[in-house]
Amino acid sequence: xxxxxxxxxxxxxxxxxxxxxxxxxxxxxxxxxxxxxxxxxxxxxxxxxxxxxxxxxxxxxxxxxxxxxxxxxxxxxxxxxxxxxxxxxxxxxxxxxxxxxxxxxxxxxxxxxxxxxxxxxxxxxxxxxxxxxxxxxxxxxxxxxxxxxxxxxxxxxxxxxxxxxxxxxxxxxxxxxxxxxxxxxxxxxxxxxxxxxxxxxxxxxxxxxxxxxxxxxxxxxxxxxxxxxxxxxxxxxxxxxxxxxxxxxxxxxxxxxxxxxxxxxxxxxxxxxxxxxxxxxxxxxxxxxxxxxxxxxxxxxxxxxxxxxxxxxxxxxxxxxxxxxxxxxxxxxxxxxxxx
Amino acid sequence: xxxxxxxxxxxxxxxxxxxxxxxxxxxxxxxxxxxxxxxxxxxxxxxxxxxxxxxxxxxxxxxxxxxxxxxxxxxxxxxxxxxxxxxxxxxxxxxxxxxxxxxxxxxxxxxxxxxxxxxxxxxxxxxxxxxxxxxxxxxxxxxxxxxxxxxxxxxxxxxxxxxxxxxxxxxxxxxxxxxxxxxxxxxxxxxxxxxxxxxxxxxxxxxxxxxxxxxxxxxxxxxxxxxxxxxxxxxxxxxxxxxxxxxxxxxxxxxxxxxxxxxxxxxxxxxxxxxxxxxxxxxxxxxxxxxxxxxxxxxxxxxxxxxxxxxxxxxxxxxxxxxxxxxxxxxxxxxxxxxx
DNA sequence: GCTGGCACTCGGCCGGTCGGAGTGCCAGGA
DNA sequence: TCCTGGCACTCCGACCGGCCGAGTGCCAGC
Numbered sequence: 001x002x003x004x005x006x007x008x009x010x011x012x013x014x015x016x017x018x019x020x021x022x023x024x025x026x027x028x029x030x031x032x033x034x035x036x037x038x039x040x041x042x043x044x045x046x047x048x049x050x051x052x053x054x055x056x057x058x059x060x061x062x063x064x065x066x067x068x069x070x071x072x073x074x075x076x077x078x079x080x081x082x083x084x085x086x087x088x089x090x091x092x093x094x095x096x097x098x099x100x101x102x103x104x105x106x107x108x109x110x111x112x113x114x115x116x117x118x119x120x121x122x123x124x125x126x127x128x129x130x131x132x133x134x135x136x137x138x139x140x141x142x143x144x145x146x147x148x149x150x151x152x153x154x155x156x157x158x159x160x161x162x163x164x165x166x167x168x169x170x171x172x173x174x175x176x177x178x179x180x181x182x183x184x185x186x187x188x189x190x191x192x193x194x195x196x197x198x199x200x201x202x203x204x205x206x207x208x209x210x211x212x213x214x215x216x217x218x219x220x221x222x223x224x225x226x227x228x229x230x231x232x233x234x235x236x237x238x239x240x241x242x243x244x245x246x247x248x249x250x251x252x253x254x255x256x257x258x259x260x261x262x263x264x265x266x267x268x269x270x271x272x273x274x275x276x277x278x279x280x281x282x283x284x285x286x287x288x289x290x291x292x293x294x295x296x297x298x299x300x301x302x303x304x305x306x307x308x309x310x311x312x313x314x315x316x317x318x319x320x321x322x323x324x325x326x327x328x329x330x331x332x333x334x335x336x337x338x339x340x
Numbered sequence: 341x342x343x344x345x346x347x348x349x350x351x352x353x354x355x356x357x358x359x360x361x362x363x364x365x366x367x368x369x370x371x372x373x374x375x376x377x378x379x380x381x382x383x384x385x386x387x388x389x390x391x392x393x394x395x396x397x398x399x400x401x402x403x404x405x406x407x408x409x410x411x412x413x414x415x416x417x418x419x420x421x422x423x424x425x426x427x428x429x430x431x432x433x434x435x436x437x438x439x440x441x442x443x444x445x446x447x448x449x450x451x452x453x454x455x456x457x458x459x460x461x462x463x464x465x466x467x468x469x470x471x472x473x474x475x476x477x478x479x480x481x482x483x484x485x486x487x488x489x490x491x492x493x494x495x496x497x498x499x500x501x502x503x504x505x506x507x508x509x510x511x512x513x514x515x516x517x518x519x520x521x522x523x524x525x526x527x528x529x530x531x532x533x534x535x536x537x538x539x540x541x542x543x544x545x546x547x548x549x550x551x552x553x554x555x556x557x558x559x560x561x562x563x564x565x566x567x568x569x570x571x572x573x574x575x576x577x578x579x580x581x582x583x584x585x586x587x588x589x590x591x592x593x594x595x596x597x598x599x600x601x602x603x604x605x606x607x608x609x610x611x612x613x614x615x616x617x618x619x620x621x622x623x624x625x626x627x628x629x630x631x632x633x634x635x636x637x638x639x640x641x642x643x644x645x646x647x648x649x650x651x652x653x654x655x656x657x658x659x660x661x662x663x664x665x666x667x668x669x670x671x672x673x674x675x676x677x678x679x680x
Numbered sequence: 681g682c683t684g685g686c687a688c689t690c691g692g693c694c695g696g697t698c699g700g701a702g703t704g705c706c707a708g709g710a
Numbered sequence: 711t712c713c714t715g716g717c718a719c720t721c722c723g724a725c726c727g728g729c730c731g732a733g734t735g736c737c738a739g740c
Contacts, residue, residue, distance in 0.1 A: 003712090026702050039714055044703070062702050062720045102500045104570075140476040140492060150492060152480060158490065158498045160442045230444075234599060236576055240592035252580035259574060343681090366733050379683055384734070402690045402733050 010046045012079040015067050019316055024064030069281035076278050076319050083320040085328050093332050103156035107232045110333055115235025117325040120313035123264050126230040127155035127306040130191040130223050137181050144168045155337050163218045166210040231261045246314035247291055257288035268308035273298040276323045281315045295322045299330040301338035350386045352419040355407050364404030409621035416618050416659050423660040425668050433672050443496035447572045450673055455575025457665045460653035463604050466570040467495035467646040470531040470563050477521050484508045495677050503558045506550040534560055571601045586654035587631055597628035608648035613638040616663045621655040635662045639670040641678035
């Protein structure tokens with residue numbers, strides 16, 4: 001009914017005003033700035049009801065109202081309209097990302113771009129190895145018993161590992177091994193590689209078997225946690241902007257959590273490429289992120305994300321704008337990686 | 341004479357006290373905490389002289405004294421004794437750095453270690469390409485006219501670039517090219533490679549000449565500025581600790597300068613592996629670093645540094661401790677890279 | 681050349697006051 | 711039934727003035 005409808009409009013107005021001014025917003029100011037068609041007194045009644053339901057709160061008696069996490073959640077789910085990026089912003093994205101020379105460069109530019117666009121801290125995940133396919137597997141002899149294995153994926157990621165050979169190897173064997181492994185793995189998804197390894201070892205010529213097994217084992221090791229995923233972080237300077245206002249305690253635990261990477265990676269593990277994930281304040285599992293919100297989305301051409309990217313900022317953030325920016329950048333990065 | 345000598349001891353005491361307490365230090369407290377053998381009144385006279393000479397200053401009339409940049413400089417140059425690391429710290433270094441799987445991992449661990457050891461922001465530079473030698477050069481066909489060039493250096497750094505071929509190439513030509521290029525470049529320092537390119541192109545079989553030229557050009561392009569040097573930064577959370585105390589304005593410009601990388605890289609361009617470079621406050625060319633000090637040293641086995649590493653913190657820092665930590669870590673990283 | 685004493689100077693803290701913004705409630709009107 | 715204007719009340723934050731303490735510079739004496 002019209003009743004509830006107006007209440008939601010009041011909530012939206014409160015969120016918008018609070019996000020832009022960072023001051024608790026009062027009934028009078030609200031009536032003045034937004035054409036709600038009712039008097040401050042009526043708004044006060046609505047505000048009391050909204051507070052009752054837990055969407056807004058007062059920092060102290062006789063101050064204006066501030067949205068709660070629950071209020072932001074409602075705002076994000078039902079009230080915010082998608083804010084299309086301006087043409088200038090779209091052009092900035094293209095201009096910024098084109099001309100990157102390699103993956104590292106692409107992601108570095110992406111994180112800077114995102115930080116600049118949203119004025120928040122930006123995080124970008126490297127394409128996960130497990131969902132990437134092998135483009136090439138190279139072996140470089142370091143000594144007679146040590147090989148350097150270099151894995152190049154179709155997303156442009158490069159991983160290197162030293163493999164201790166079970167016995168001495170000569171150049172010819174290395175060449176043979178290289179051919180064998182590339183025939184087996186090139187084009188295959190890494191996550192599927194584990195299945196093909198046993199057969200590969202079995203069918204290998206006897207003198208290479210131990211070696212094939214050793215290299216394959218190392219290859220699979222790249223998939224375990226800490227190396228598997230990498231993160232690029234940028235725009236931490238944005239945390240300093242009004243930090244005292246936005247983050248009650250300090251920014252320190254937040255910075256620590258970001259450097260920890262694991263926390264953010266876990267958050268991003270869930271995102272798909274189609275829908276933007278928003279995690280608000282207390283919704284975040286990790287304590288250090290309790291006062292922050294996280295907006296992220298997966299990037300990648302197909303239906304499954306190659307990796308995620310997003311921004312971290314105060315709960316008091318421009319959700320609509322950040323969601324739009326994150327989505328647009330992810331889409332562009334997806335294209336960029338698909339065509340290279 | 342004994343006169344000047346005592347004055348310097350007073351300066352040292354002031355620096356030490358101020359670093360540990362962060363309070364302007366007065367004559368009385370100095371006399372109490374340090375066995376200088378004279379009364380506060382005498383110390384006051386010395387302090388007046390030190391202030392006259394510009395080594396210390398008063399934040400306001402009738403407050404204690406605080407060292408100036410010039411005072412810290414004198415302290416670093418003449419007064420601080422090298423503080424050997426504790427056994428526990430040495431063991432921590434080894435334990436932390438051993439078990440790294442690749443270069444990225446080594447540098448990531450290094451930066452975390454350094455940040456933890458010094459409780460400052462740590463920066464570590466990737467080994468510069470120009471001073472590295474080629475370990476292997478790999479070519480992977482992407483299409484009939486595009487090749488992916490992968491450069492692996494003896495320091496474990498990997499760079500990749502896409503090369504547009506002047507004409508169509510088949511697998512055989514790629515193999516030929518690979519052999520040719522590796523014969524020419526493997527083991528050579530990259531900085532010397534530019535000299536060998538013309539001869540290489542000339543002596544190449546005619547059907548490969550254009551291709552050799554294209555790949556070589558791309559190889560040399562990796563040496564230009566922004567890609568040539570990379571930086572890993574860690575421990576920015578340490579900036580938040582007492583930021584208001586240490587950095588008058590905000591930490592923001594400092595964080596921005598760090599993310600900019602160029603500023604830090606320029607500072608580090610000068611360091612050699614033998615002596616620790618200390619740059620204090622106003623001595624830093626870049627404005628954002630004006631309130632900070634930078635302690636750095638080169639790492640690398642030989643006489644020329646492969647790269648630099650260091651810490652950035654408030655001018656009010658434990659110079660002796662940080663210099664020792666930076667040096668010890670650099671030495672260990674140097675060994676680690678040399679033996680791999 | 682060192683020392684103790686002394687007057688002086690500020691910055692920071694504390695308590696009290698005041699104004700403004702905002703609220704809740706109530707009675708009257710559409 | 712719902713909206714509105716009015717009114718009394720609350721509480722934060724800014725402002726002010728006085729006090730205290732730490733620290734200084736200077737001076738006369740040893």
